[in-house]
Amino acid sequence: MQKRITIKDIAKELNVHHSTVSRALRNDPRVNESTRDMVLAYAREHDYQTNMNAVQLRGVTNNTVALIVPNINHTFFSDIISHLTNAAYESGYIISVFQSNEDFAQEVDIINTIIKQNYAGVIASISSRTTDSKHFKLLNTFGIPLVFFDRMCDDMQTPKVLVNNYEITFEATEYLINKGYERIAHLTGPTHINVFNDRLRGYTNALVKHKHTFELNMELDEEFTIELGKQCLINLMDANEKPDAIISSSTLLTMGIALQAREFNLRIPEDLALIVFGNHLGTIVMQPQLTTISQSEYEIADLAFELLEKMITREMPIGEACTKLVNAQIIYRESC
Amino acid sequence: MQKRITIKDIAKELNVHHSTVSRALRNDPRVNESTRDMVLAYAREHDYQTNMNAVQLRGVTNNTVALIVPNINHTFFSDIISHLTNAAYESGYIISVFQSNEDFAQEVDIINTIIKQNYAGVIASISSRTTDSKHFKLLNTFGIPLVFFDRMCDDMQTPKVLVNNYEITFEATEYLINKGYERIAHLTGPTHINVFNDRLRGYTNALVKHKHTFELNMELDEEFTIELGKQCLINLMDANEKPDAIISSSTLLTMGIALQAREFNLRIPEDLALIVFGNHLGTIVMQPQLTTISQSEYEIADLAFELLEKMITREMPIGEACTKLVNAQIIYRESC
DNA sequence: TGTATATTTGCACACGTTTGTACATAAAGA
């Protein structure tokens, strides 16, 4: 664990000034070719690595982009992370992922770390407990570009890449209605989050349009698990009017429902239809395979990064609103 | 997008020296209480954030730990990430995740970024294309603590948290043999990686012990997908001696196999037994539910972080080998 | 009042890098 080698060390060793070394390393034309070669050879030989803290202290931005997600182990987010990492790498950026764990305090800490470390930019989807956007606004204050995707703070002037949750949930509900289902339930997350609110509105409005009087919306603030899904179905089937179709925001919840339906000897889709948001692989190995709403993670990732990069290169101003809608689509399978 | 506020700005505004502000912000006892309160109030008011680049330039380490994984959207890794993030947060650290995408060049770039930015430490699982450990050794050179988990470079002196892949695969193979399966195949990744090599050895040795002559090992270097799994089974069933059991390293592969088995009207587990590494949720919603080998991600995450933290706090020296084995366990379900 | 001690603040330098400017040397032109 020797001391880190610096340009001054190199300079001393080669009997030149450290400014010459600095220029040589960055291929500045004002340095003699032989000097440059000598410096580069020495640097390579001794594994010199720029100290970015010193560089950034002078105001130069780095190439690391922070990505904040509520949960890394949700298919939707992990797919986006994966695509985003690749897209960014091709443009010369490194993606660094942070998980807020649906926790407000952690989200704030993450943002503070990002500001303190001077990241080049931030792509974020907020936690379900986030109601205040002060910490995100701070990014703008410090001149760090920010792009929201999926879940966002609606009071912020910044680019947003969103899914057309309202339209697709409307469409899904209508699809179930047209299939003859009478009592459609809707399971989703806290509706102060745009995503869940849009889905709720799509669901409700479709019911209204078709004059359905049965409306059963469950807004869950707990962690979505298979167990919770089982319990949900138990509760639902305990009521007077039992649903014959469920649109759900969570794959885990829906898996639990499907497992519990077997226990109840409910046939899917005859007795109970299921539609779920997401591309979880489990949905296609189940029997019957679940009808899902796919949210085109590729497109979201590409769009979000494209917008961020434009802000980093100052091609686009920071702190200016702009919303891109990405179309989700229903993947018709066997559960309806 | 105003200029970033610094301690000098605060000092000028409050008519004190910036060193006093610096001390006040870090609760140095050598500063008057009233002065400190004044400074803290002003800092809070104006959203002052320390510039870590300046701090780190002076040799102080930060609290950000880098986590490198080959693929974020593999259940094994995303579970570890999730647990690790929480464990680290409780100890006051922030985890920043990087995906190498099973690509050597990206892995090298990530390490270089980590060195340049002076992260506090690194927890890593190497890509399947990594055969040279020079970049990881560089971390030690620069005094950055490193802990490997799961996949590692065996020529490196550094703590490693590994799964007892040899023993558990031996056990799984033996289990199949005792169940009466005659022709057991093994599907895994490139065996220059310790994980896959250990599994192969466990498999082979169990066969030898029980004098089984049928041995079919497939070492795949492509990306594991459901499609590839389907193709695998097609190929396997095309041979003269068709396997009646498969131990596989990949959930996706095995899902493909299971789906293809249906096409072939092969009954699971009667005609074909399946055991797969991992905790993917898909394995428990399938019918039949798959017997899996669970690798206790919690324990791996906790151990890895514990070791890293000790190195960060210099409680443990950097660059000293030590290997912790974590016990995997077979979760017996319906596919055998 | 004067001296000793405790408390608080200011000063100056360092960390590693970049960059504008000045200096030195070499080549070219008169």
Place this chain on the structure above:
DNA sequence: TCTTTATGTACAAACGTGTGCAAATATACA
């Protein structure tokens, strides 16, 4: 030979923060 220009290198200051040391002020004690 002397100026002019081109080329290469050195110098010094700056980025924001932390810290040893000196200075200043306040408090205690004789």
